[in-house]
Amino acid sequence: VVCQNVGTAVAVHEAVALGRPLVSRVTTVTGEAVAHPGNYEVLLGTPMGWLLERAGVDSERARRLVMGGPMMGFSIPEPACPVVKTTNCLLVPTEAELPTPPPAQACIRCGLCAEACPATLLPQQLYWFAQGKEYDKLEGHNLFDCIECGACSYVCPSHIPLVQYYRASKADILARRRESEKADHARERFEARQARMERLAAEREAKRAERKRAAEAKAKAKAEAAASEGAGGTDDAQAAATADPIQAAIERAKARKAALAAGTAGEPADRLATLSANVDTIAKRLAAAREKLDAYDGGEASVAEALKRGVEKTEEKLARAEAELREAREGASEEA
Template identity: 90%
Template sequence: MRRVHTFHGGIHPPEHKAQSLQAPIQPAGIPPQLVLPLAQHIGAPAQPVVRAGQAVRGGELLAEADGFVSVPVHAPTSGTVSAIEERPVPHPSGLSAPCIVIDTDGADTWLPPAPLAAAERADQTRLRECIQGAGIAGMGGAGFPTAVKLSPGPGKAIDTLIINGTECEPYITADDSLMRERAGDIVAGTRILAELLAPRDILIGVEDNKPEAIAALQAAADSTMEVVVFPTKYPSGGEKQLIEILLGKQVPSGGIPADIGVVCQNVGTAVAVHEAVARGRPLVSRVTTVTGEAVTRPGNYEVLLGTPMGWLLEQAGVDPDRARRLIMGGPMMGFSIPAPECPVVKTTNCLLVPTEAELPTPPPAQACIRCGLCAEACPATLLPQQLYWFARGKEYDKLEGHNLFDCIECGACSYVCPSHIPLVQYYRASKAEIIARRREAEKADHARERFEARQARMERLAAEREAKRAERKKAAEAKARAKARAAATEGAETVDGAQAAADEDPIQAAIERAKARKAALAAGDAGEPADRVAKLTANVDAIAKRLAAAREKLESYDGGEAPVAEALKRGVEKTADKLAKAEAELREAREGVSEEA
């Protein structure tokens, strides 16, 4: 026998379980209309893949998962999609949410089942894909996507797989009925879960107030599993409390069971995994307890997801004159449903319809007397009284510092409070406010990061533009310097041509004639002395005109670029030198003519 432990606190409220265990699980039937919320789990809502007016069959995909922490939604039966719109959903806020509405046809036509072939030899990836594709989320708590829970991540070896059959809350017997009637399916689903996690130990935990369920599980379990029975105490069904009972270990504050090598799954989840893998059936129904003194036929019903609660209550024979309110869940952790039009979802384990005598309206809250009973009852070893004061004062930082999010909202503190203070309601509201503030802070951080990234991008683009302008300026200056150097080496003629845009005036023609005369003289063709004097005279006149033109250009130049001005000066000097040489040559020629005469 495995040694069992206990946990701090806890209470023993009246169980009220017998009234819903008088008959086996009954099919609830097909309602005229199904309302399927796109968010029936923790994580991102599924995204519709059907449209209004489309005919669907049972098992057909209606909405696909949107991300890793999300699961799809399937049609529970055949019919026509009549709308995709906001409808009331079961949530403590009482708000509406997007839903797919199906008008059923009563034929219950299904797609051919597609079980996973050779499931016993399938690899872990295919098994997880099958479980995720079937839309399975935890059916005993908040509805965490099962495939995500079966992927603990690198470096987290799972030593123990715990199947939770505790069902500790009063009135609820859905899991008890499953263990009694479908123990074989629970064991088959547990084997599939073990294939994914490869744990050293497989434990099925059950409270000792369920003798028929314990016997059925012990008969169905194989040698790799151990059915562990322990004393009844609320809330032993809490994940962290059950781990402490079975293993004597505590999950660290803010941590998850995988941090200490443990994964917990509900018995209903194990059945759903077996249905998906071995039979190819997605999660489209669940066993739900319908009970309370206002119900004439209390029991456990196999209910299609999306079934309106009011329709299910009619099948169970609710007396509206005696019904005081409708609660989803048990009296400890459940919450009131504002409208019977709300649908049954994956986490609907119980519909409680009590009379006023059975569950009286709580008296008005009185002042806290600091008795400390709430701290003694808290299974998470928190300080409920201190959390209450912080919640009232909206001191959210202090609430987080005192581990508010370790609270499992079991209601034990409220149950024992002699002042009837609704402590859990304060904690729920504070959690919601803190989560909302976190989201706003994340949005603000995201906006700031986007702004900073844009500023950095703008600065980078400005720097790039400035660098390009500098490069263009540097290239232009280099080009100007090269142009000036070329003009200087070619002499005044080239400068004249560059600055005057290739002048086509008589001066240029005179230059060409001078070049021709020089070529003739070099060849010895000087002609008669008198002719030579005439030619030299004309050459002097031409050079004098060029010199005058060059000086005029130099005087009229505005001095914009120094290299050009220098080139003009050198051109004037060279032309003046040529004029002096031409005049000297003319004087020599004239002296020669005089001597001959």
């Protein structure tokens, strides 16, 4: 069973049967300051001031504008506010009809509010908890069961606006819930991201270890194949060099050095050709270094200094190579 008021029932009928959205609202305009009280069907968004003018409101006699009834309604600060779907009544009372409540005084713990509450709550306790912002205790005392009828405020001899305290506390509790949900959602996202990053790191580490094992197995297989095919120490050294990249580089350097020594100790003609080629190579490197130095625009002093040092070192190498070539030529001419 669903209990609805007449306005909601009509809106449901128009939406379901006629396909018409909720674009208007029947609003009651009443009060002693209204010349033509009655029910008016107005479009949502219509300024309340326009509706009050049509109802003939006497602005001199009107003291307040209340949306809702005298018990559950609340004051509207500005008549330019629009009519919304919850604007079921606009009350424009005179001072005599609805006097301005006197200033609130201290609670005397009379218990009249508890007797008047239709939801059998403890308005007095809720008031103390609302003042102290003890939201957990407010929820423990079923604050959200309050229907905000205003009976407790009406019977209060101290004129305490109890319903206003309850409304403010409800809004604060709902805001705290939203913040808590947002924080929980952010924490869940952070934890999920951390778990994902750890999983990806573990997968990368596993792939890295697998590649390392595969490389070691491949190198071991090559070393064993080279050892089985080789016939002497040279083959064993080559196999070891293949198994170890650093050792391979060392072996290649030794081989180049041995080849250079063999060329130097060989025939004079071969030695002269080698030295001459070395001089040509160094000369080309010197020319390239000078071009870089000349082309540099001089933006940073450190770069220019490095280029100058490179040119000087290359010039020294070229001088040594030319001197060695001259000595070789002189030795060859003496032997001849």
